[in-house]
Amino acid sequence: MLESLKVDVCEGNLALAREGLVAWTGGNLSAREGDYIVIKPSGLRYCEMTPDDMVVLTLDGRIVDGHRGPSSDTQSHLTIYRGRPDIRSVVHTHSRYATAFAAVGRPIPCCLTAIADEFGGPVPCGGYAPIGGEAKLSPS
Numbered sequence: 001m002l003e004s005l006k007v008d009v010c011e012g013n014l015a016l017a018r019e020g021l022v023a024w025t026g027g028n029l030s031a032r033e034g035d036y037i038v039i040k041p042s043g044l045r046y047c048e049m050t051p052d053d054m055v056v057l058t059l060d061g062r063i064v065d066g067h068r069g070p071s072s073d074t075q076s077h078l079t080i081y082r083g084r085p086d087i088r089s090v091v092h093t094h095s096r097y098a099t100a101f102a103a104v105g106r107p108i109p110c111c112l113t114a115i116a117d118e119f120g121g122p123v124p125c126g127g128y129a130p131i132g133g134e135a136k137l138s139p140s
């Protein structure tokens with residue numbers, strides 16, 4: 001089921017590791033097709049990950065394909081997809097510098113043209129939410 005999307009989601013997760021945006025099994029990427037999402041499995045090292053390890057769920061969190069447990073952040077991904085039907089993919093990285101700003105609860109200042117181009121201003125820091133908890137979607 002959704003074999004082509006599983007390949008894309010697996011490659012997207014591997015790219016996070018290749019680019020140093022995650023470490024060990026941290027971080028996760030998912031994508032949506034219609035009423036289904038494909039997400040990385042929980043706790044699997046990137047060097048062992050294959051498209052067959054991806055997990056397919058419905059938007060209400062029911063697993064419909066896959067032999068592994070979905071990411072521990074699945075509920076946060078699903079909350080975003082349910083609240084924003086226009087969003088087709090969610091990426092959760094552990095990028096070193098962004099994590100440092102988040103750890104002290106500060107926005108990333110708009111001090112580079114790349115940030116201005118991509119975000120149009122400072123990158124806000126979201127409030128605390130427990131892992132796998134319902135992410136607090138504030139109207140953006």
Ligand SMILES: O=C(CO)[C@@H](O)[C@@H](O)COP(=O)(O)O
Binds near residue numbers: 073131
């Ligand atoms: O940031 C966190 C946990 O705080 C997660 O991204 C990380 O542990 C990865 O969890 P999964 O392997 O996707 O279940």
